[in-house]
């Protein structure tokens with residue numbers, strides 16, 4: 001099975017010079033999952049049964065306990081605005097294969113955690129990479145994914161005092177521009193909230209939710225995305241009437257392999273081929 005995968009992979013690169021990447025951007029859910037401190041239940045998996053059954057078959061069954069806004073999750077528009085889509089009402093077309101752009105603010109976030117993706121960051125990005133496409137998801141990369149799930153590092157302080165939180169997100173002006181001028185469908189952060197730690201209320205949540213955008217929080221490895229050229233798929237559980245849900249987030253993209261790269265891959269391909277021949281021929 002593995003061998004045929006490698007063969008197909010090698011053939012694709014040798015013949016087309018194209019490599020495809022699939023990036024899982026979801027932190028695994030377990031009892032260390034980051035949880036906003038508002039009385040939500042921490043994630044817990046309770047294994048009800050696990051083992052060989054009297055009928056001779058293996059069986060495992062479990063319960064989970066968890067708040068909704070825990071770990072890598074999606075905020076539905078109804079989270080911060082009345083009569084907007086709840087998680088089950090977001091059209092599937094807005095969730096699957098969306099063009100995605102990655103805004104890298106690691107440099108300034110390393111200087112101070114009290115920063116945002118600003119309008120200037122977006123303007124600079126567009127000067128370099130072109131206009132952010134309509135229907136896109138805009139992803140912030142602050143480097144916070146590497147701190148997850150260290151609570152003190154992620155929140156910038158002990159988790160209980162929300163007035164003393166320090167982490168980056170999006171500015172109101174940036175969010176407004178992305179809604180009004182670019183027609184995006186969602187935003188994502190590698191931090192616990194789309195409002196930065198020092199926001200006293202939640203203006204970015206309110207603005208985005210009012211316009212029926214979805215918000216992805218605690219997203220993993222956002223900085224591994226290319227600035228442009230990838231697509232993003234975000235699949236929340238379809239829970240009726242919920243303000244959010246745990247979400248599997250992943251991105252995919254392809255890139256052309258250079259001539260030198262193709263020679264390198266061709267060599268690897270021949271090695272795999274020879275290994276297969278010597279393994280399977282009598």
Ligand SMILES: [Zn+2]
Nearest residue numbers: 069075217244
């Ligand atoms: Zn949330």
